[in-house]
Amino acid sequence: MSGYNIVGQRVPKLDAAQKAMGRAEYIQDVKLPGMLYGKILYSKYAHAKITAMDISRALALPGVHAVLTGKDIPPKMRMGFYKDNPPLKADKVCCFRDEVAAVAAVSEQVAKKAVSLIEVEYEVLPAVFDPEAAMEKDATLVHEAHKTNVLKLPWKLHYGDVEAAEKDSAFVVEDRFTTTWVTHCCLSTSGAVALFDASDNLTVYSNTQIPSLAQKDFLETLGAMGLKGKRVRVIKPVIGGGFGSKLDTYAYEHIAILLAHKCRKPVKILFDRKEEFEATSTRQPTVIYIRQGCDKEGHLTFRDIRMVLDNGGRTSWGATTPSVMMMPITSLYRVPNVRYNAKCVYTNNTYSQAMRGYGNPQATFAIESCMDMLAQKAGIDPVAFRRINQNEPGDETPQGFKITSCGLAQCIDAVEKELTQGSPLEDGEGIGYASLIHVGGGARIYKSDGCGAILKMDDYGRVDIFTGGTDMGQGLDNMIAQIVAEELGLLAEDINVVHSDTDVCPWDVGAHASRSTFVAGNAALGAARRAKQTLLAFGAKLFEVAPEDLVMENRTVSVKNDPEKTMPVDKLLRKAHFSPGGTMLMADYFYDPPNENMGKDFRCNLSVTYSFGVHGVRVHVDKETGKVLVKNYVAAHDVGRAINPMLLEGQVYGGVIMGLGYALSEEVMIKDGQIKNPNFRDYKLFTAKDAVPIMAPVIETHDPDGPFGAKGIGEPGCVPTAPAVANAIYNAVGVRIKDLPITPEKVLAAIQEQSKGS
């Protein structure tokens, strides 16, 4: 069918057996000789001045090796791209998760006890928790020196002429939507171990998604500590879930480094679950005002969005999510005139980070809810309305995205077919749709969007490939193994993928933007091609044919059309190795896709290709309780090509359930800056009991730039889930919920409101 042997196969995840036996080592399992345990003391208030601190009792506790406070932080040391976050705060705290002191001790217990002995005196300041209130003139300032609570970020674009287009529109709808805090809930909590060697070179074990950029951050930390010219090695243990949470470096990593240096011993900081909820970042909450219009035939005429994002007390990547939101806003469906203006506003709440979709779920919630509202106003069936406006191959969107492969039309067909062939809708049942666009070939958010690969082959026909990419469970190891095995005519089990250590793995910008299969995959493919070239040149000499006359398949190199002339690949490798002037097979490749940085007006081709998808859901709404039951879910994606359909389905199923949690149940409840539900009992994740039937049709459009035609699919599964559900609820009972999560209380209140009105 596909003409491939390994690509397209459901090869089990390479490390699955190790994990099934409980032998995989996570950060929890890293123990080094002489290791100390670090613990962090957090703020008691959302906003306060630190007036005094007494660490003497903690220092006096037997077993305590060091206590650090904000005063011990080198003056220039700031975390985050906005540089507003020292690892320990000296003068003032801006949210409950602000770190004020840290200890290192011989055991967790002693460290905990020591932290409880630190005395901090605060002068409580007035605080602000509502981002819209924080924008007002006389609002309390979260950072006085910043002079305003609105971050100085340029999230503003206008393509075409929205006002003129609105005048020419036959139908216009507008509304306000809100999304709230949700969090990654990686099953493994966060942690790091830091240690220095005798020459002050640093090693950090961390379950990071950005080994190379973390290395750079830690080098900056060393620089601030006065340790110039030292080396940093980042080792990733097996990662127990990422979803964007580990795209930045955090206070606990930098504090572990400072403590390790002070104590001259390895120091480990490991979060407990409460800390994981309270001191790691969320998805950015938003207030979204949207206006959208179409002409009489249903062609979109304009889209106009204003957004306020709660930035919390400090800044991490969450504040840059508007850059990715621009993608659905300007490019989901054909919409000629677009305006967007987003403000990130400091408050005394917790702060946000990347989370699967990087802003796309929030923006798509408003856009796709509004699409249904507009379709209704125009009197057009919602699916037909989407077909009228669907993106097509060859389109260039207002932002300058060049759409190459695009299976949005096929996705709509696939979902409609699956959803409408069941039993007829019963009372209280409804169907809803929503689509997505996402970067499918990486995204240039840094100077380089590249990834390196180094490949070597041994005397036995086996490959070790060192990739810059990161596997955190999503299956990059298989993508690389299957791509390399396909190219070299080997089996997936012949390929050992090493992605754990910056000392041996080349540079990569990080596991984000659903880029790993595409970018790390292309890098691996490039290295495999080079290795193949060398090997075939050697084989060609041996068989006295041209390299083009050779094929590599089934672990063998053979001359085409001459079955006599064939040699197992391991034998050929040994011949190359052990002949006079021998050679070992090694190859490398660095792939940086031709993605463009955003220009001044944000126009660019952000990604060399884009992924598309359509989700459809059938729900039942209990009119007595407001409870929404998902009866059936179909999520079709244009993935270019499925390198491994089983792992691909796993990404979709996992994404959809995470998306359903976002739609229906998940919420970090924050009251006056304080998290009220920092545990799995009160933070409502879907469990096995809530598992729903999901179908995941795969549309293969064979992308010309993807490795074997593949595009990214890590994030899309959770992007259009919430609006699909909201649209289905409206279809079922005629109420539109505009605030996530769509809890039974909200649905019931809306139903009651509706019946009052009628």
Place this chain on the structure above:
Amino acid sequence: MTKTISFILNGDEISCDIQDHWTLLHLLREELGLIGTKEGCGNGECGACTVIVDQLAINSCLFLAADVQGKQIQTIEGLAVHTGSLHPIQQSFVDNGGIQCGFCTPGMIMSAKALLDKNARADKEAIKHALAGNICRCTGYVQILDSVEAAGRQMAGNQGKGAAAAKDPGTITQQSMNKKAGEVIT
């Protein structure tokens, strides 16, 4: 307070000194070096720490080490150890995509084993029920449920052929443990 307890761990008799306040999870991971059992919450809310005590799946983070005196404990390390090959449940998780990051996996497999040891023919609803206390953030549960169902079918088939003891290393472990403790398998 320190005291000495004896119990059977993955088929082997063990005797060790413990502190009264230790949890079974602490004993396994920190004292005995069995890191396969994971801690996801330490609070009985995630199931990552699930082990089997006398045929019941329990959260070892809430179970006091002192209470395993005289009992039989199975952890993830005990499933494949005797033959070196994977237990059918482990193999099924591998083959059906039931494992992504893998942090929930040992707990999931132990919950599944407690169920399937009792009833290999458990249907999807029973499986969902048995796994309801095990959170997975990666898979959306679909392939985990498939994995357990397929494993059950295989275990039921093996039992049907009277070959359970030969094909299921976990069952061997279970039986040898029971024998050691002088109990009878029904």
